[in-house]
Amino acid sequence: METNGVVSIDVDAxxxxxxAVDDSLVDRKVIERLLKISACKVTAVDSGIRxxxxxxxxxxxxxxxxxxxxxxxxxxxxxxxxxxxxxxxIKQESSSFREIPVVIMSSENILPRIDRCxxxxxxxxxxxxxxxxxxxxxxGYMTTRDVRGETENREINVNFNGNVEGNNGVGINxxxxxxxxxxxxxxEPSISSSPSVSLSSSPMSSSPDVLDSPIRRLKMADTE
Amino acid sequence: xxxxxxxxxxxxVLDEQFLQLQQLQDExxxxxxxxxxxxxxxxSEKLLRNLRSLLMERExxxxxxxxxxxxxxxxxxxxxxxxxxxxxxVAFRVATEQNNRAGCFRALEMLEHEYCYLKNKLHELFxxxxxxxxxxxxxxxxxxx
Numbered sequence: 628m629e630t631n632g633v634v635s636i637d638v639d640a641x642x643x644x645x646x647a648v649d650d651s652l653v654d655r656k657v658i659e660r661l662l663k664i665s666a667c668k669v670t671a672v673d674s675g676i677r678x679x680x681x682x683x684x685x686x687x688x689x690x691x692x693x694x695x696x697x698x699x700x701x702x703x704x705x706x707x708x709x710x711x712x713x714x715x716x717i718k719q720e721s722s723s724f725r726e727i728p729v730v731i732m733s734s735e736n737i738l739p740r741i742d743r744c745x746x747x748x749x750x751x752x753x754x755x756x757x758x759x760x761x762x763x764x765x766x767g768y769m770t771t772r773d774v775r776g777e778t779e780n781r782e783i784n785v786n787f788n789g790n791v792e793g794n795n796g797v798g799i800n801x802x803x804x805x806x807x808x809x810x811x812x813x814x815e816p817s818i819s820s821s822p823s824v825s826l827s828s829s830p831m832s833s834s835p836d837v838l839d840s841p842i843r844r845l846k847m848a849d850t851e
Numbered sequence: 852x853x854x855x856x857x858x859x860x861x862x863x864v865l866d867e868q869f870l871q872l873q874q875l876q877d878e879x880x881x882x883x884x885x886x887x888x889x890x891x892x893x894x895s896e897k898l899l900r901n902l903r904s905l906l907m908e909r910e911x912x913x914x915x916x917x918x919x920x921x922x923x924x925x926x927x928x929x930x931x932x933x934x935x936x937x938x939x940x941v942a943f944r945v946a947t948e949q950n951n952r953a954g955c956f957r958a959l960e961m962l963e964h965e966y967c968y969l970k971n972k973l974h975e976l977f978x979x980x981x982x983x984x985x986x987x988x989x990x991x992x993x994x995x996x
């Protein structure tokens with residue numbers, strides 16, 4: 628147990644809903660199970676087109692989604708519409724759909740591909756095979772959205788010294804989280820005001836450390 | 852971990868992703884591993900058949916299509932932790948990128964061999980687990996269903 632205790636404020640007990648997109652049935656089963664075991668509601672579809680239909684973004688106006696989607700996780704390489712094309716379609720929306728975090732999965736560790744996805748607005752890029760620690764990090768992105776001031780609030784973890792962090796210790800969105808944190812808790816006395824990404828000083832037992840983020844690992848190893 | 856599983860790890864047949872799958876199995880999903888593995892077998896055999904028929908083409912071989920099938924096989928193999936099969940897929944893919952017909956044949960032979968070995972060993976593993984579960988039931992017969 629860490630010396631800084633973590634208090635979980637469960638503002639709303641609602642589960643997060645993840646839309647998983649992968650043309651491989653094996654991978655769909657695995658990602659579905661990984662998400663369910665991490666207390667997420669999951670809808671798994673086999674193509675980008677079906678994903679757009681489920682979100683209600685498909686031009687044909689066929690299906691209206693019943694559940695709000697909090698995160699889209701998609702394979703990159705798919706026949707028909709690639710995960711990258713799906714990402715672009717979602718981010719090009721003028722509605723609130725654009726705000727949905729999109730995570731790309733790929734069995735290929737290709738830096739230009741990763742960069743392209745991040746530039747297009749992907750929240751993260753996971754190199755397959757996907758593990759439980761990857762999914763734990765994803766839950767942090769859904770927390771981030773709430774700290775940004777969405778109407779539905781979910782779990783916010785507060786350290787005793789007033790730092791607000793998501794379920795992950797670090798990730799590429801840490802800077803944004805820290806900025807929101809100081810807004811949300813401006814009355815708290817001791818917020819570590821360092822703007823750099825150093826939340827790993829008090830890692831939670833469930834959060835991976837810096838090197839676990841493939842983005843960081845790849846950026847450090849970009850001579851490979 | 853039983854001896855067979857330990858052996859398969861040492862041989863590099865399976866890697867830690869297989870352990871990850873086992874961690875996802877619990878009372879709410881007690882057959883998760885065998886379910887996923889059976890889907891994998893079903894999918895893989897189709898892909899292997901495709902690859903063989905693509906390689907049997909007398910004239911122009913569709914290396915690109917082979918590459919697509921290989922990507923799928925590679926992806927699902929790595930998702931279940933089938934390390935050796937995944938590695939052979941990688942080598943096979945290199946051969947397709949080089950339009951190396953002979954290399955492709957050799958790679959397919961090796962792939963079929965590794966896949967068969969994996970399938971046999973996983974079947975054995977599931978049998979051992981089933982027997983264990985049965986044995987446990989016999990030893991403690993007091994449970995009322």
